[in-house]
Amino acid sequence: MTVRVDRVPTVLEAELRRRRWSREDAARELTRAARDLGIVGGWSLSLRQLDRWLSGEVRIPRGVACRVAEHVFGRPIEVLLGPVRPVSADPESEAPVAPATVGEFVVRSGEASRDxxxxxxxxxxxxxxxxxxxxxxxxxxxxxxxxxxxxxxxQLMRTRDLAYELLSHTRRPSQLSELYLVAGQVCGLAATTAFDLGHRDAAEDHGRAAWTYGDLIDHPALRAYARGVQATIAFWSGRPGEGLRYVNSGLTFAHGPAAVRLHAIGARAYAMLGAAGDARQALRLAMETADRGERGDEMTDEVGGEFAFGRPRFALCAGAVNITLGDGRSAAHAAGEALRLYGQTSAEQKRWAVHYGAWMDLATAHALQDNLDGAAEALAPALRLDKERRTARLAQRLVMLRATVDRSRYRGSAVAHEVSSAIDDFNACSLAWSVRQALPAGS
Structure with missing residues (x-):
């Protein structure tokens, strides 16, 4: 009768199981690491050779292979190719160190620290x-x-996935913190991008992830930005009360432009709740904070771009607040200011969403004042926006315009019909509609 003795797995085998890698996955990652380390010649790894590593048949591979394996798995090659050491469940079961082996014990303790x-x-x-x-x-x-x-x-998802992959390649706390920061920043950008594509659930998932990473590394700037993203998604989704809770949470971490942004978002949420006084007070707080000229955080000032919040975006936000409150005159002034400031912005900082959103808001402001000819004239530049940039938020702005036109005393006029038809045609080719049409049934 043959008694089967189970072989103790190697640490390398255990690592593959922990990462859920097949042999092919491991060979591919090792080859990629060799390329990243600049090892062009002298590197090859067959599955047969990898099997010998996994079984522990090879004691110490050649130098290049050692360096690549240690880079990928973060352990010395001697440990990787050695057996997994069982952990004793009962610490008291360990035999005491006899005086005769004290020297050996001291040597091994040093080796363990070194390893x-x-x-x-x-x-x-x-x-x-x-x-x-x-x-x-x-x-x-x-x-x-x-x-x-x-x-x-x-592009955002490629960068996020690279950060995720690198998280498994480092043990240094400072590097882990940097990688979680990158992941959080990218997820924050992905949240607003997914929302622009009309996918609110995905947007909320990305926004929640951005907040989680910021909270994990105790990063005030990322937490403030993530809360602003979550608040924006909430009020655009018809949940202004939830949006205000995110705003108040974010303000505990924000200063400078980040605080301006959160006050402006709060104003939009208050306006949707019909709290006109609170909405205007939030706009005043935003303006006062901006006027103080406080330095921002590392995201608003050093990274900039979408993380910043300049005067054109604030003016656009103020226009939207006044539209929601039904104040066409103030809305027209704010939308005009957004267009003026946009024209003064450097080319690399110009946001097309601000430009076209301001024209849409100006059209709505005219409609609120029963000036349908002015609304049609202001809407004309916005209708020229190409289809791949017709975001869900811009489409929703036009829904507000259409509702305003339908409520005006000129409802049923030729101009009102022309504006409503133009809005319907624009939104029929919006990104949200196009993406939904491209998805498989049931997605």
């Missing part, structure tokens, strides 16, 4: 890689102003 330190040192991401990730976040934050949402979301 653990080596594992920690091996588990790190190259500083240049982190620098490149931060540069990519800055590029994406600025690209938000000019890139169509669908293409931008694809």
């Amino acid at each position: 653990h330190a080596a594992m920690a040192a091996a588990g790190a991401v190259a500083p240049a890689t982190l620098e490149q990730l931060h540069a990519e976040v800055r590029r994406l934050a600025h690209a938000y102003a000019s890139t169509p949402p669908l293409g931008l979301l694809s």
Whole structure:
């Protein structure tokens, strides 16, 4: 009768199981790491060779292979190819160290410290890689102003996934914090991008993730930004009360432009609740904060782009607040100011959403004052926006305009019919509609 003795798995085998990698996955990641380390020649790894590593048949591979494996798994090669050491369930069951072996015990204690330190040192991401990730976040934050949402979301997800992958390659607390910051910033941008594409559930998931990462690393700027994103999604989704709770939470972490942004978002939520006094007070607080000229945080000032909140965006927000309150005159003034400030903005900072949103709000402001000819004239530039930039938020602005036209005393006139038809045609080609049409049934 043959008695089967189970082989003790190697640490490398255990690592593959923990990461849910197949042999093919591991070979692919090792090859990619070799390329990232600049090892062009002298590297090859067959599945047969990898099987020998996994079984522990190979004691110490050649130098290049050692370096690549230690980089990927963050452990010395001797540990990776050795057996998994069982952990005793009963600490008292360990035999005491006999006096005759004290010297050996001391030596082994030093070796254990050395090995653990080596594992920690091996588990790190190259500083240049982190620098490149931060540069990519800055590029994406600025690209938000000019890139169509669908293409931008694809770039955001590639950057997020790279940050996720690198999190498994480092043990250094400072690097983990940097990678969670990158992931949170990208998820914040992805939240508003997904919402622009008409997917509120995905937007809320991204926004919640951004907040979680900011909270995890205790990063005030990321937490303030994430709360602003969540508040914006909430009030656009018809939940202004929830939006205000996010605003109040975010204000505990915000100062400078971040606080201006949150006060402005709060004004929109108050207006939707019909609290005109609170809405105007929130706008005043935003303006007073902006006038103080306080320095912002590292996201608003150093990264900038979508993380910043300048005067054109504030003016656009003020116009939307006044539209919701039914004050056409104030709304027209604010929308006109947004267009004026947009014209003074440098080319790389111009946000097309501000430009077209301001024209839409100006048209709505004219309609609120029963000036349908003025509404049609202001709407004309907005209707020229190409289809790949017709976001859900812009489409919703036009829904508000159509409702205003339908309520005007000129309802049924030729001009009213012309404006309503133009809005329906525009929104029929909006991104939210196009994306829904492209999805498989049941998505």
